[in-house]
Amino acid sequence: MRNVSEVIEQYLKQTLQQSPEGVIEIQRNDLADQFNCVPSQINYVISTRFTLEKGYIVESKRGGGGYIRIQKIELNSHGEVLDHIFQTxxxxxxxxxxxxxxxxxxxxGFITKREESLMRAATNREVLTLKLPLRDEIRAKLLKAMLISLLSCR
Known part of the structure; x- marks a missing residue:
């Protein structure tokens, strides 16, 4: 059985897919009521599963009429993918x-499961046994070099 976070994530992703603009606006408290959970659970799901690195832009407006806007970043061309890599x-x-x-x-569909696995292995903290911030610097350089090289071959 899936946990509440997974159910909320799936609901938000399905709602995004059904949105013609690729954008949804949600009320945190309304969504918490719908899934019978605390509002902080909604915050947790959004902050961990809807990040820029995973291809989402999240904006929030606080207050009485506040909302959370989630937008899926669509990467349709080779140039957009490279731009996103350099930005991220x-x-x-x-x-x-x-x-x-x-x-x-x-x-x-820009890399295969095998390519993903190889890059994850090469950039894992268990392999890059360096102290921070050097480890994160080396990871960024390795990942950028591997992705640019790989995507340039396509």
């Missing part, structure tokens, strides 16, 4: 962010 990978990248980016690229 700066001088440092932690493991969670790198895994999110790889997930997004695999889901979009």
């Amino acid at each position: 990978i700066s001088t440092h990248m932690d493991q969670s962010a790198s895994e999110g980016l790889l997930y997004q690229l695999r889901e979009g």
Whole structure:
């Protein structure tokens, strides 16, 4: 049986897919009521599963009429993918962010499951046994070089 976070994530992704604009606006409290959970559970799902690295832009407006807007980043061309890689990978990248980016690229069909697995293995903190921030700097350089090389071959 799936946990509440997975159910909320699936609901939001399905709602996004059904949206003609690729954007949804939700009320955190309304969604919490719908799934019979606390509003912080909604925050957790959005902050961990709808990140830039995973291909989403999240905006929030607080207050009485506040909302959370989630937009899926569509990568339709080779140039858009490369731009997204350069925008997402700066001088440092932690493991969670790198895994999110790889997930997004695999889901979009830009890399294979095997390529994702190899890059995850090469950039894993268990392999890059360096102290921070050097580890995140090396991970960013490795990932950027591998992705650019791989995508340039296609």
